[in-house]
Amino acid sequence: MIRQSSYHCVGVKAGDSWIKVPKLKAIKARIHRPIAGKLKSITLSRTVTGKHYASLLFETEQAEPAPLMDIEAANVVGLDMGLSHLAIDSNGTKTANPRFIKQAQKNLKRKQQSLSRKTKGSAKRAKARLLVAKAHERVANARNDFQHKLSRQIVDDNQAVIVETLKVKNMMQNGKLARHIGDASWHALITKLAYKAKEQGKHLVKIDQWFPSSKTCHACQHKMASMPLNVRSWDCPHCASSNDRDINAALNIKCQGLIQLKAEGLSVSAH
Ligand SMILES: [Zn+2]
Structure with a gap:
């Protein structure tokens, strides 16, 4: 509050x-x-x-720059966001939530558990509630700082960034708290990417959450019948490409984003 x-x-x-x-x-x-x-x-x-x-x-006097209309596919990045890593990009870079955020989250969880054990209406409960609020603040601040740096770098390095809207289905299999943290975290990162891209006339493209980015082989488009969450890498039965689950998804996200950019009238050069 x-x-x-x-x-x-x-x-x-x-x-x-x-x-x-x-x-x-x-x-x-x-x-x-x-x-x-x-x-x-x-x-x-x-x-x-x-x-x-x-x-x-x-x-400010500065007008927003006109959106870039000619982009190179090599300067476009697809991002897959997950719980194991905050973001995996189509170049193969995996960014985990840094240790200091994880520690802050653990601390928050501990404080929440402690709060739940206190008697309602007691002074101890009021004090525990304040500690929970402080822990929340620390998580939020640490995450914010980190996401500002990450989004700045991603936008500076690319002309367009492609993300998927949240995959609710995958998240159902994780605990409520993890889901909540993941959810808020992706949303906040996407918001930062969006306004930083706009400031530079760059593009943030959101693609449909039902696009089967994990099940499709990026190399040949072969679609697997299923792709359970515990499968971290797989070999395509059609083209024998060996696919890292997350990087393959990021590559598909990029590909889908390029299609969308072209449909919006941008000229996209190959590679
Ligand atoms: Zn394949």
Whole structure:
């Protein structure tokens, strides 16, 4: 739960290490990104754990670049998102959730279990609830930082990024908490990729979640009848290609994305 108040235009100011809103003195602040453009509004928020945040909205002169219309297939990346790895790309790079996020998640789980054992209405329960909120915050912050860096790199390195919308079916076989974490995490990563791509006139393409990216051989398009989750690699019976489950899926996602980009009228050169 977060309490918020917003201040618009008149009386809002910001400097290198402070912000100012009407009726309050200048507030010392740690500014995370360079201030540029005309300040439109400041939203102050306070988290349950007592941290204060201010988000500053600027109007910039810079117009968004026109979308790239000519792209090279070599500069397009397909991403498969899973629970074993946060993302696997069509070049074969697998990105796991870093250790510090996993530790924060473990800590959160422990705090949640502890909370569930406390008697309702007790002071101990109130304290445990605060610890859960703090642990939540740590997971969210760690994940956010990491995803900002990852999405920045992916967008900088490519002209188009292809992702699949969430595969609900696969997730059913995992625990509720894992599913919840995975779900929120992919969604947040896709959101970051989308706006970073837009800032550079690049493309984020979402493909249909029912596209059989795991079951199809990327080399010959042969479709397997089934592909259980525990199969991590397989040999195609048709073309004998040896397929890593996730990289094969990422390659299919890329291929499907290229088809979609062409359908949208972009010129895509081969490779
Ligand atoms: Zn094949």
